[in-house]
Amino acid sequence: MNKIWQSPKYLPYVQPTLTDAILADAEKQIGYKLPAEYIDLLMIQNGGYIRYTIKETVHSLIAGIGPYYPSITNLPDWSESEDWGLSFKLVGLIPFDGDGHWHLCFDYRNQPVEPKITLIDIECDREELIAKNFKEYLSLLVMQVEDDYVIETSLSVDAAVEQVATISKAAIAKIDFEAPDAWAHGYVIYRGKYKGKWVWISPNKAPSGFVRSDDKRYDELKSQMETSDCRFPELPDNALLISTSDDKTTKALLKLLTENGLKIAALTTYL
Secondary structure, eight states: OOOOBOSSEEGGGSOSOOOHHHHHHHHHHHTSOOOHHHHHHHHHOSSEEBSOBOTTSOOOEEOBSSSSSSBTTSOOOHHHHHTTOOSSOOTTEEEEEEOSSEEEEEEOSSOSSSOEEEEEETTTTEEEEEESSHHHHHHHOBOOOTTOEEEEOSSOHHHHHHHHHHHHHHTTOOOOOOOOBOTTTSSOBEEEEETTEEEEEEESEEESEEOOTTSTTHHHHGGGGSSEEESOTTSOTTOEEEEESOHHHHHHHHHHHHHTTOEEEEGGGGO
């Protein structure tokens, strides 16, 4: 699998570097040995958001091991949920993603050595086997980027956005882009409307990591925002990503832009 960790990495969700001592302490705390493939990933980056998901789920991160949220050592209090009369047992489930109602878990209930990967939904009293082990789980991960397109350009993102606005204006449907905003994802996103539908343009090259200024760990983590990385290493560094809120709008806008000389292709063709 290509690079699994998302860029920019959301720094508050990345734990300090994993050491043998931290790993041993975590396995003692949860009572089980962790899969080798999981440990290998954490040696690259100790937890955080990933570029992939599992189809028909909202799975988006793999928790690492450490003192901050989310960590697999921050085990849920299953005793409260046990009172709900669930049809399945919770002891032996170690979540590595979830929101308190659903959890994606290492499932040691019947396999104390090599855990299965199981998705549970406590509110709906539902469990679903995802994979027989963590290695198989990794093979099931997919990117959901069907609605994203790539503009290959030598222009800066500011200049390219201005070019798109100029082309749309000539077609009597000018896109008035708002001021760029980097709060949500750590990289600038230009948002505007084309014939009443939203359009987003953003750069492939972005800070390696981000933390919001109101985060209590901002001063500790902000220096890690000074380096850059590509959100999609499969693309040229200066490529831009474009998407819209409507399929019909996407087709019309991309047709207009390509007719005016922009090189655009579906992101899926690069991956």
